[in-house]
Amino acid sequence: MEDVINKGDDRMTVRYMTISVMKERLLALGYHQWQLDEIINETIGTTNVIELSPRQTRLLIIALDEYVHFAEKCIGTFKSPG
Numbered sequence: 001m002e003d004v005i006n007k008g009d010d011r012m013t014v015r016y017m018t019i020s021v022m023k024e025r026l027l028a029l030g031y032h033q034w035q036l037d038e039i040i041n042e043t044i045g046t047t048n049v050i051e052l053s054p055r056q057t058r059l060l061i062i063a064l065d066e067y068v069h070f071a072e073k074c075i076g077t078f079k080s081p082g
Helices: 002-028 033-044 054-078
Strands: none
Touching: 002 033, 002 054, 033 054
């Protein structure tokens, strides 16, 4: 039973790290912290990402990933040809 709990904890740790990396990426792409808070709150109903259910965590990762791809696409559109 302990192995199952540890595996679940490891998955949640990876998911929290993924969320953290995606948030940092969005900040680097030009989003402001208040915008991230709005995205997070709109997606999971809270800005507290510490105590999320596995479902909330998956939903948030999906949403943040969509925003990262959108921002990267927009930035790529506005870059001048090399």
